Amino acid sequence: MSTLPQQPSEGTNRERPTVAVARAARMLADAGVEGARAEAELLAAYVLGVSRGRLALADGFTPAQRDRFDALVTRRADREPLQHLTGTAAFRHLELAVGPGVFVPRPETELLAGWGVDQARRIPEPLVVDLCSGSGAIALAVAQEVPAARVVAVEGSPEALSWLRRNAADRAAAGDRPIEVVAADVTAPDLLADLAGRVDVLLCNPPYVPADVTVPPEVGRHDPANAVFGGGDGLSVIRPVVARVAVLLRPGGVLGMEHDDTHGEVVPRLLAEDGRYASIADHTDLAGRPRFATASRRADGPHAGDGPAWQTASS
Template identity: 75%
Template sequence: MVARAAWALAEAGIEAPRAEAELLAAYVLDVPRGRLALADGFTAAQLDRFHTLLDRRIAREPLQHLTGTAGFRRLELSVGPGVFVPRPETELLAGWGVEQGRRRSHPLVVDLCSGSGAIALSVAQELPGARVVAVERSPAALDWLRRNAADRAAAGDTPIEVVAADVTDPELLAELVGRVDVLLCNPPYVPRSVVVSPDVAGHDPDEAVFGGVDGLAVIRPVIARAAELLRPGGLLGIEHDDTHGTAVPGLLSADGRFEAVEDHPDLTDRPRFATASHRADGQRPAAGTAWQTGSS
């Protein structure tokens, strides 16, 4: 049955058909995927359920919506309609944030456009001494974020603080101005003209995917606010579209309050996130000062 399902998924254009067929079967049988070969066969009711889920996946409903969870670093997060499904490439940004946070014993870490809470909750789990603040605007996404935050706190992870706010608000987190050690953001960044996959177009929230005409409509105000929130020497990491490998570092350098600007590739070697350090003096450079970006 798994082999037949894999063939049907491949015919529908699913990129990893065998893996997804196994994950659906394991979900229906309530066993880990690695123990699927040792499981008993489907009951009649389980087989009906498996076929129903398979049909929904062939119709390009996201696998994570069918199973109700998405893996991210060391976490299993609840996801579904109304929240952006976290992607594997974002694990790189989260990992970078964790590494930077380890430089301080009790870092203050802010996650903007938090969605399901993937970045914020990963930081809280891997840096138990951190204070983590997650900001999200969407009421639907906030429901998922709060659910995941409660689940992780119940599991023993350091609780995070959830803030309902718009990251483009120029007064965002006014009480934290000049205090943040690490600020991370996976904003909506796809240019409006880009045609996204059926899995995204039909299911991920539009406001979590598209970032205006050029994909930078949210990134621009986030950079400006990050420059206010970060302490001198504080660090910023922001994910971007793979066409923005020059544009986002350019915006960081042009702001004038950042240094050590770099862009980082994802696992397929495409530009994926930019990082920078807040200038130690907190000031913009004098006019005419040259700024350069590096590449990891």
């Protein structure tokens, strides 16, 4: 196990944050952690109980704080996710509790959530469903930003459900509109039967990584595999969800679904081939990679000769 050299501030047992961060950043960079400096600063701020922006103004580390910081940096160098070390993940305007057993929400998913918020705001009292909810990131973001929405979050993993329920309770206690949590398999043919034909906005961040793809250690060792991998081609959950969503949406209701960056053509094609969707588009993330597909539920049957079945769109 690596250890960090210690350098107390002159004339005191405290170590300056700048010194601690510099040596931690070097260790994290050597371990292959991207954004090593930023992550070292976040860990230092976490240990000192200050915001990252006020880190330079903070008192130095006491010996006990330095030991705690060193231990966290060593764990991060071993590629344990930063969010597991701090116990929280930032998502839009939220801080969510996360840890072993639940997928850590990613910044790119904020684009899908933002799209869903925009769609829900167009409806006076929208019914919004979040499938594969995990920590509840998308569902809770919509509930916070669209107070008039009824939000239903669906998750099948018992481990993830405990995090989802915890976050839902925390946000309700903070004053956000409570969401409804449903324990269910999103591939079930009778999923949310009581909501069939009534959903205004349906959002989904399913497991979609193809099984043979090598993922970073933070994902492969710590994110639950059933929240990451979607079978051999990454579509084992997406296919049944596409079919079921068409039943759940009202005519004119909309779907937004995240997908792998290799699925920029195949997921829109699945939506087009289903025949019950219109206005199919694919959207890129901030890095320009295909990231999520959107569509609306037809009010009638499939139409031939409508022009292009789908199009790309920037986010």
